[in-house]
Amino acid sequence: MIPSILRTLVVLFLSAALVACGTSSSGSVRAGTTKAVTTTDSLAAPDTTAESGAFTGVSDYRIGALDMLQITVFQLDDLDREVRVNTSGMVSLPLIGAVQAGGKTVSELEALIASKLSETYLQNPQVSVFVKEFTSQRVTVEGAVRKPGIFPITGRTTLLQAVAMSEGLDPLADPSSVVVFRTIEGQRMAALFDLRAIRAGDAEDPLIYGEDIIVVDQSGGKTAIKSITDALRGIVGFRTF
Template identity: 50%
Template structure:
């Protein structure tokens, strides 16, 4: 603070890049006369309102409402996917989101390449082992050779192994196949979550469960704007979901698929409050007003 007894003034310039979830801030410090400080509280309030409005505008332009389903994204246009590619929504090309209630329960996990299976044959220790599914989707076991695993459930692989052993070697084999490592199916969770990353799909996974796997949303998340990118049959689809509505039962919780990318948007006002808290805490009791300019 200067010898003239002025107060600190923080000027924040916000540029919201809605399609890339980017909020750039430039902070400059100035000294202003003490007499002008009485109006600065109002400036702060209006700045937060403005920031919230900018955040909502960003959400609406990035996550166009898809009605809880997936809409095709053309290869050119303004929509930016997590991999940096751009696209434009194609309302004429839609794909229904899948829900547990529609398929009569959670689908069984289908084994894939790189998964690790633990195979146990009761009272035949020499046949017990852990094997990794090869790139061609098979495993190799003593006595019976190659067994197709990819695209099957653990129970289907059990039945196949037992049938082959029964045909030539054992009278009544009891085979257990346990999926020890889930490596073939993954989803990516990013944006305003506590632990962004790539996570395995173990059995079935819903949107809420995917976010929970990333330790939940952080304190600047906007639950009303969660975007899921999905590639299927050579085409890209985008779905927008409202997590608050899912939690309240007003919207169903969609099942995730291998390769899905979940992006949780952030609230502009919450982001501003978070980023300013160190500066606000650093102000002395005599420098209590903060102003914000666009």
């Protein structure tokens, strides 16, 4: 039985692969709705993160439930707090009480806290918010792994670390056929990675972001993901198909 999420990916990328077959001998590629890349140099951060990356200075990341926040007020150490967003999206802070953090960007929350502090207590407070743990960010790991599932990302996470969350590869896995699916600028994109090369230090261990989907293919035989990995290998050097 093929998991529903995998069936969806197969339909999407098989359709794209058929378009890839129409490329000309000169290397030009017909316009399509999907992109494929083979290195993380061209696999950018997804739409769900800031341009600078999810864990290196977030600007438009939306704070979620259970995220850990570090809040500081310039020259007022007594107001500094490390707080976890509760399941309702709220945090409790000195002087101002409960504040809605969930759904806000870092800059929006900074402005909200500063506004509440300035209403009664402080003049032009300088508030800084840092997302210490991105618990609301999750990655899906599917295919030939010991424990497929959806796992929280609580910090800077690489592909090898994400696979380890699923308790590693199962005996039938093909470590050279690991696909990362990601949405970038509204388009579904994919990259193919070889875990053996990464472990040997011959390839980079790419960063994984919230909402990424990792699918590990099986070795030998015909599998649902095999058509996708074959299509990705067949368009090395092409950016669209």
